[in-house]
Every structure is written in C-alpha cells, then in structure tokens.
C-alpha cells in the first residue's frame with residue numbers, strides 16, 4: 001500500500017468529494033464561492049494547496065501538463081478487480097450511464113473511507129509518474145488500491161479526475177474570492193491574491209503562503225523562474241494624439257503578427273510559454289538553442305514575438321505558417337522551409353531578481369545587456385518618441401511594411417502581469433479600416449447543422465460567445481457562418497465533434513439552442529462590421545447592465561453584426577477571450593467613430609499592394625510578409 005506520512009491535521013478526501021458534489025449541483029457563482037470559502041477555512045494550508053490543484057483535476061498548477069496515462073480500459077480493469085463480476089456487465093453499465101465516474105460510484109461499495117487528501121494526492125502523483133516497462137500493471141494496481149479504499153462518492157470523482165473529466169465550473173476568479181473570504185470574510189484580499197497569482201500562475205502556492213504565513217507575506221511574493229508570468233496585455237486606442245495625451249513620451253515598437261513567447265532560462269534549461277501559459281517549448285527548438293548560447297544570464301525570463309520568415313525574400317510569413325509548428329511532426333519540416341526569429345521586447349527577470357516592477361526604460365536597458373547579438377533572438381525595433389506626429393509616422397511606416405500596426409508603451413510603465421491597461425496600447429491597421437476597433441476572440445459554444453450547400457458538410461454555423469470573468473460564465477455574442485473555407489469547416493467539425501456534449505454546460509448563458517453544444521475549448525478570432533445592442537445575445541447582460549447600460553432596455557446584451565471568422569486562435573484559452581468590458585469599450589469607441597468623418601482618418605491600407613512595392617533592404621529591420 002502507498003505510504004504517506006500521517007499527520008493529525010490532515011483532512012479526509014471525502015470532504016473535498018462533498019465539495020465537488022455541491023459545486024456540481026450549484027449554478028450560482030456566489031454560492032460556489034461560499035462553499036469553497038467554508039471548506040478552505042477548515043483545512044490546513046497544505047490541504048488548501050492540494051485542494052486547489054485537485055479542483056482543476058490536476059496535481060500541480062494549471063501550467064504543468066499532467067498525464068495520468070490512464071485510459072478508460074484501465075479504469076474498467078480496475079473496477080472489474082473490485083467488482084469481481086463480468087467485464088461485460090461493467091461495459092453495459094457504462095453504456096447505460098455514459099460516465100465511468102458514475103459506473104465507479106455504482107460499483108464501489110459505499111463505506112466509511114479513511115483516505116486523506118494527501119494520500120489521494122500521492123496516489124495520483126505516483127500514477128502520473130509511473131512509467132517504463134510494466135507501468136500499465138502498476139498504474140492499474142495503484143488505481144485499484146485507491147478506488148478500493150474509497151467511498152462511492154469519492155470513487156466517482158477519482159475516476160473523473162484520472163480520466164481528465166472533472167468539470168466543476170468553479171474558475172480561478174471564484175477560487176480567489178473564496179480564499180479571500182476564508183481568510184478575512186470579505187473580498188479585500190482579492191487584489192493581493194491576484195497580484196501573486198499573476199506573477200506565479202500557481203494559485204495553490206499563493207494560497208499556501210496566505211494560510212501558512214498570513215496576508216502580509218503576500219507582499220513578498222515574486223515571480224519564479226520556470227513558472228509562467230501571466231502576460232501583460234494592451235488596451236486599444238485609435239488616435240495618435242489621444243494616445244500621446246494619455247502616455248506622454250513613450251516607446252513605439254512594431255506589432256508583429258506572430259506567436260507570443262515567454263522564454264524562461266533556468267541554468268541551461270529553457271521553457272517557452274504561450275499567450276495562454278501552455279508549455280510550447282517543443283515548437284521552437286531554434287529559440288531554445290539560441291537562448292542557451294546567447295543569453296548572458298544564469299536565470300532569466302524574457303518575452304517576444306516568434307515569427308517565421310522566408311529565408312530567400314526575408315519576408316515575415318503570416319501567423320498561419322508559424323502556427324503550423326503546433327503539430328509536432330511538422331516542426332522540422334516547417335523550420336527548414338521557414339526559419340524563425342524571436343523579436344524580443346521585454347525582460348521580466350534576471351539572475352534572481354524579479355524586475356517586473358521596474359520601469360520599461362530600465363528593463364529595456366537590462367535586456368540589451370542580456371542578449372548577445374545573434375540571428376534568432378533579436379531585440380525588437382523600439383523608438384523613444386516625444387510627439388503624436390512621430391507615433392503617426394511610425395504607424396504609417398510599419399503598416400506600409402505590412403505590419404499589423406504598432407505597440408505604444410509607457411516609458412515608465414511597469415510590467416503589469418495578467419492585466420490589460422494603458423501601459424501598453426495597440427494601434428492596429430484594422431482599427432483604421434473599420435468602424436470596429438479590433439477583432440474579437442470568441443469561444444465556440446455550439447454549432448448548427450448546415451443548410452443549403454452546407455448540408456453535405458454537416459455544419460453550417462457556430463454559436464460563439466465570450467467568457468465573462470465577472471460572472472464566471474460564457475455568454476453568447478453571435479452566430480458565425482462565414483469566413484472559413486470548406487476545408488477549414490471540415491477540420492473544425494472534426495475538432496468540435498471531440499468536444500461535443502449532450503447537455504448545455506451549466507456555465508453557459510444562452511437564449512439560443514444550437515443543434516449541438518460543445519465544451520468551451522476553441523477560440524476563434526472574428527471580424528465584424530459593428531457591435532450592436534441585442535435582445536437575444538447575452539454578452540454583458542448581467543455584468544455590465546448595472547454600471548453602463550442604464551439607458552438600454554433591461555435584458556439587452558451585445559451582438560456582432562456581420563461577423564466573419566479570421567482564424568482559429570490555438571494560442572488562446574477560452575478564458576482569454578475578449579471580455580464583455582472590452583466589447584463595451586469597443587462599442588463606445590465605434591459610436592464616437594461613426595459620428596466622425598471616417599474617410600478623413602482612413603489611409604490606403606491595401607497591404608498586398610504595399611507589400612509588392614516595398615523592397616527588401618536591411619536584413620535586420622525589414623522582414624515582413
């Protein structure tokens with residue numbers, strides 16, 4: 001039997017299983033928060049840490065991929081050993097119930113269990129770490145031992161965890177609030193907890209510090225090399241004068257259309273995290289190699305945009321080429337054809353020091369001292385400017401080179417982990433072209449059968465929505481039926497079929513019922529003509545009405561007019577979608593814009609024509625698509 005040090009303070013796993021059970025039945029975010037707060041209040045700091053990981057079905061922070069290596073077959077085998085009957089009976093029960101967790105609940109005898117949270121955690125970790133010859137038998141043995149000791153409710157959740165099918169609907173925002181309530185009976189600690197979480201991406205660790213050492217200790221939490229820092233994001237503005245008034249003397253950089261990379265160097269090991277904090281190191285072998293060779297720090301974290309280029313023309317390739325590296329077997333092929341450059345724009349950590357709170361101009365200086373000149377990791381263009389005219393000129397210059405636009409950054413701005421604010425402002429060419437100031441990243445919530453020509457495809461349109469962090473739910477914003485080629489629809493359908501679910505997920509707020517619901521997983525970038533107020537769509541309906549939409553009929557939400565799909569955003573998680581607040585801001589921006597003479601501001605941005613005109617001169621400066 002697995003040995004775990006016994007400790008009188010350890011809580012039993014059944015308490016957490018009961019919390020799971022309550023959360024699953026609850027749709028009110030406030031009630032979920034209360035259930036969690038009540039639970040956290042009564043367990044040890046170490047158990048809070050473990051419980052937070054298990055709440056998302058993991059044995060560590062969410063950026064660490066966990067693979068238990070246990071499929072349905074193993075679970076059935078384990079259940080068979082406990083049950084002692086015939087396999088076919090278990091399989092029949094599975095067919096009837098459609099959930100192996102429920103099968104386990106039926107088969108495992110309900111008894112008083114003595115499993116502690118810590119023991120369950122050790123079992124799960126050991127199962128995940130067991131590899132090599134005869135690991136299959138070892139995993140089944142451990143699983144059987146654990147399930148045999150469990151009560152039936154515990155078995156239900158253990159099976160769901162091990163199969164990666166735990167869906168409780170309590171997101172980070174709810175857990176953070178619960179931690180604050182558990183400690184001080186109010187939301188007051190939320191900003192401090194969020195700051196630490198944004199820097200470390202490990203809520204279990206932050207909770208442990210809070211419960212073990214008290215709230216003052218949170219002030220000393222710093223970034224940890226190896227843990228992704230939640231990425232700083234940019235606000236949108238459209239007018240160089242207004243931008244300059246807002247930020248004053250600032251730094252302007254080109255806005256590259258590539259893949260955001262946060263590179264962590266720990267001695268001679270390198271990890272590269274994506275925009276949604278996934279470990280994407282495998283995608284960029286050249287960056288790994290060059291970081292080891294050309295980064296002058298022992299430990300460090302820097303950020304940049306990885307972008308493929310054509311070695312003959314030296315033009316940057318579109319995002320779609322860089323993203324082909326997502327498929328593991330493709331990397332060497334794509335890398336040979338289109339090498340890659342990392343345009344580095346920030347340094348966040350160096351040799352034991354978290355420098356996110358230093359002003360940008362100091363971080364830039366340190367960055368210049370850190371990277372030795374090389375072909376792959378290049379310090380991005382960066383200009384200090386002191387007038388709106390200079391911002392405008394740089395914008396037009398970069399757009400004429402085929403760039404997406406520019407980023408304007410406050411000279412004295414700190415790196416605000418996990419937050420979108422005016423320390424960074426994006427000015428994109430799409431903002432100049434259309435009434436709508438930016439594209440929208442939406443989550444696919446469901447889909448409809450095709451009509452007319454699309455019947456043969458089996459998919460005609462998508463129901464898309466946004467994650468609302470205030471309400472911790474997904475709200476609909478449009479039906480999306482155009483923008484993809486036939487091939488793209490077919491590939492998308494394949495992916496959607498894998499995440500299809502028979503029921504509307506309980507964190508979806510929708511008045512529209514698609515033919516199929518899907519779990520929130522795939523993010524699609526959408527262009528649209530306008531944001532309108534809608535009686536049907538639910539984005540912003542709850543969270544925003546109170547504060548902003550007093551003049552509109554109650555029950556109104558926001559919708560997109562004439563939405564078109566631009567691309568699938570593999571680098572974004574559903575929780576990184578555009579927020580209802582941003583939609584509201586874009587709605588306001590577009591109202592102002594409509595009332596101005598648009599033609600006055602517009603420039604000819606037919607980038608394809610411009611690209612043909614531009615000549616390649618300086619290898620270091622003008623790589624573009």
Ligand SMILES: Nc1ncnc2c1ncn2[C@@H]1O[C@H](COP(=O)(O)OP(=O)(O)OP(=O)(O)O)[C@@H](O)[C@H]1O
Pocket residue numbers: 233234253254255256257258259260275305345380407426441
């Ligand atoms: N010089 C630069 N500085 C910072 N980010 C840059 C730069 N050039 C390109 N980027 C990219 O631009 C992204 C932000 O702009 P954009 O709105 O196009 O992307 P998004 O993913 O839809 O938005 P966001 O990341 O703000 O949610 C950054 O996440 C980064 O990947």
